[in-house]
Amino acid sequence: MKQTTKNILGVAAIVLLSSGVAGLTTYKMLNKEKPAAFSELFEQNTNNLQLAAFHATDAQPVDLTQAAENSVHAVVHIRAKQLGKTQTVQEMPNDIFEFFFGGRGQRQIQTQPRVGFGSGVIISKDGYIVTNNHVVEGADEITVKLNDDRELKGRIIGTDPGTDLALIKIEGDDFPTVPVGDSDALKVGEWVLAVGNPFNLNSTVTAGIVSAKARSIGGVASNGQAANIQSFIQTDAAINQGNSGGALVNAKGELVGINAMLYSPTGAYSGYGFAIPTSIMTKVISDLKQFGTVQRALLGVSCTDLNTSLQMDDDDSRVKEIKDKAKELGIKEGIWIREIVEGGSAAGILKVDDIIISIDGKKIHRFADMQEVLAKKRPGDKVRVTVLRDKKEKDFDITLKNEQGTTKVMKDAGMDILGAAFKPVSSELKKQLNLGYGLEVTGVSNGKMADAGIRKGFIILKANNQQMRTVDDLEKVLKEATKSPEQVLFITGMFPSGKRASYAVDLTQE
Template identity: 50%
Template structure:
C-alpha cells in the first residue's frame, strides 16, 4: 500500500512496531478489576474501599444527579502547574539597544525585564485514599512545581509519578491519607444516550458539575500533529467542558468514574458542543502501570488496520485517484461485514500473523467485546499487557474464525519494561540476523532495527532496516548484547556515557551514529 495514500486513508497503526502506534495490554482492568479496587494486598494497586455495584440496576428515570454530583466533587481536585522562568534564556533573547548600537548600557538605569514563570491550571481525580491522582499529561507537562487543591480547600505539593503521552494520561501523588475517591465504573458498559456528568475546574472555578449524554464511543479526533503513536478511542459527550476541565472526572449517574475529560471540539478554544474523555478502561490501566512500573506496559498486536467504515467513506469520495480506488475496491471485495477493523498489513514481527490472522481479515471482536472500528480495536488492545492472551475473532470473506494471540511489547518480548530499560530509552525493536540474511549481507553477525518509536535512535537519525554491527567497540550479535551495553552505561557499570554505533543499511551504505545517553 502506497505510504502517502496510507495517510490519506488515515490508516491506524495498531501496535505496528516502527510506527509507535502501540495498542496496549491487560484485561486486568475489566476482566480482573481486583488490581484496582480489591482488598487483596497482593493485587491491590490503588487503595480504595471496595464498593459493590449492581449493574443490573437502572439509572433513576427522573435523572436526579444530586447523589452522583455530591460524591464526585469531593474526589476531583484543582491542579496548578508552574514552569519556572528560564533566566538564562531571557538574558539571551533580550538585547539592550544601547549595548547593541553603542557598546555601552544606558547609564546603568536600564533594567532588563525579569522572566516570569508560566502557570497553567487543570483538574485531577483522586483514585486512591493515600493520594494518587489521575490527570492529563498536557496539564502537567513541563511543570517544575505542582500544587493540588482539594475540594475542602486544603493545598498540597504533588510529585509526578509518571506520564503517558500516547493516551494523554499522567499520575501524580500528594502526601495525604483518608482522601475521598471516586470508584471505578465500567466504561465499556456505557451506552450512547446515557446521562453522564463532567466534574472539574473550568476557568479556575472549582467544583463545577455539568451534565450531558454520551454522544458516541470509540471516537478518534486526531489530537496533536498527526502523531500515530497516539491512542484515541474517546467517549464523546455533550457535557459542557472548558479550559481547566482537563484531567477532571466523567462519571455516570451512579457516581462512578467512567472517563477522564481530555479535549473539546471547538474553533474558539471554549466549549462548542462536544467534549471527549479517555475511557477509564484505558486510563485506569495506564495509571496502574505508571504506579507499578514507572512506565506503561504496552502490548502490540502487530497489524496495520483501516476501519471498515473508513474504506466505504473513501470509496464514496469523488477525488480519490483511480489507482487507489482500485485498491479500495479490492479491500471491499473481501469485506462481508459493515463494521470492524480491516487488516491491511502486518508489522515485521506480528503476533497476529503468527497466530494465523491474514491480510484481508476484518477483526470484529477481542475477548468477546465487539470491535466496530479501528479506534475501538485500539481501545480493546489498550487494556492488556505483554504476555496476556486474547481471543481475536475475525470475519474472513464471510466466515468467522477465532485465534488465540499472545500479545508482546514493541521489542517482541513479554518481559516487564522499566523507565531505565535500555530498549525503552532507545525506542527501537531489534532482531538478530538470520543465517540467510548474513549470507546476503556478507557478514557473520549483527542485529536489525525492525521498528522505531520516539526515542534516542530516532532522534539520532537511524532508520528502520539499519543493521547494527558494533557498539562501543563491542560486537553486537543479539538484541540482548545491545541491551546489556546500554544497561551497563545507565547503571554506572561502564565508563562510556553514550553509544558509538557502527553499521550499514541493506543498500550497503555504512553509517556511524553517536548517541548521548546522559541527555
C-alpha cells in the same frame, strides 16, 4: 370517515405531547367542525393523552444531587508551574566554517516562568490523583488545591502521553475519593456529570448525556500532540478549559471517565467534550504505579477501517479487491489488515487482507474499537482474534507483544540507569574547543555509561543522531531509545583534549 378520524387523532396526539397548550388549542378548533360522536371519541382520546402527558411531565427527572455530592470533594484543582530556564539560541552563522563547526553565533536567553491550570481526581485515600498528561507536562512544581481549600505539593509518579494520562501523588491519608465505575457499561443517552475547575472556577458541576462511545476524533491535546489511543466518551456536558483531568461521573456518582478535551472552533465549549474511559484509565494508572511506565500491548498490524476503505478510489487494485470482497460478503465494518509487522504479535498468524471482525468476542467495527480492547491488555496476554479470510470466519489465539517485540516488562528508564551526571558545556570550554553545543559528563558511577566505557569529562555532541544541548535533550532521546527494539544509545562526542570518540550504550534491563 374511519380513516380520516384515525389520521386526525394521530396529528392531535403529536401536537399535544410535543407542544403542550398548543395541542389543546388545536383540539378546540377541530372540535367545532366535527359531529358530536366524533367529538366524544376525540375528547376520550385526548383525556387519555393528557393523562399520559401529566404522568410523563410530573415524573421526577434523574436526581444528580447525590452524584455531585459524592464526586465534588474528590476533584482537585492543579497548578503546574514551569520555572524560567536559560536557553542557548543558535543564530545564523557568519561563514561556512561556523556553519559546520559552530563556536560563534549564539546567545543565551532567559525564558519566563509559565503556569498552567487543570483538574485531577483523587482515586485513593492515600493521595493518588489521576489527571491529564498535558496538565502537568514539563512542570517543575505542582500544587494541588483540595475542595476544602487546603493546598499540598504534588509529585509526578508517571505519565503516558499516548493516552494523555498522568498519575501524581500528594502526601497524607484519608482523602475523599470517588469510586471507579465501569465505562463499558455506559449507554448512549445516559446522564453524566462533568466535575472540574473551568476558568479556575473551583468545584464546578455540569450535566449532560453520553452522546457517543469509542469516538475517534483525530484530536490533539492542548500541547498540540495527538493521543495514540483514540476511544473517547463523547458528552454534551459543558467542558471548558480547566476541566482537563477532571471527573466524568454517572448518575450513581461513579467515575467513568477523565475529561480530556473539547471540540470547539473558538476554544470554549460549543457542544461536545471528550473523556478517556475508565476501562483504559484503570490499566494505565495501574501500570504507572507498578512499573513507572505503561506496558503497552500491540497486535503488530497496519490496518484501515473497512468503512473508510470502501470510500477509497478503485485506482488501487487491492482496494478494489477488498471492496468486491466486502460486497460479496455483505459487510461494511471491520478492520482491513494491509501490513503485518515483522516480529510482531500477529506475524505468522494473521495475513494481509484479513478483515478483523472481533477480539475476545467484542465486535470490532472500527479502529477505535480495537484500540480500546488492546489498551486494557499487557504484553504476554492472549487474545482471540476473529477474522474473515477466504469468505469464512476464522479464530486465532495470539500472544500480545510490546514495542520491542517481546513479552517482557518494560521498566521506566530514568536517567539513573545511565549512572552518570551531566551539565551543558560552559561558554569557556565551547570557545576553547570551537563547539556550538555539547553535554559534559561531570561524573560516572556504576551504570550503563560506565559499562560502555564513557569517562568523566567526555563531551556528548550527539545521541542517536540528535544534538545534545541540555540534560532534557538526553532524557528525551533516552526514553525513545528504551522503547525501540534495539534499546541502544549511540553516542558521539569528544574529550577536552580534542580526541573524538563514539560509544554504543546498551540500555537493556534484566
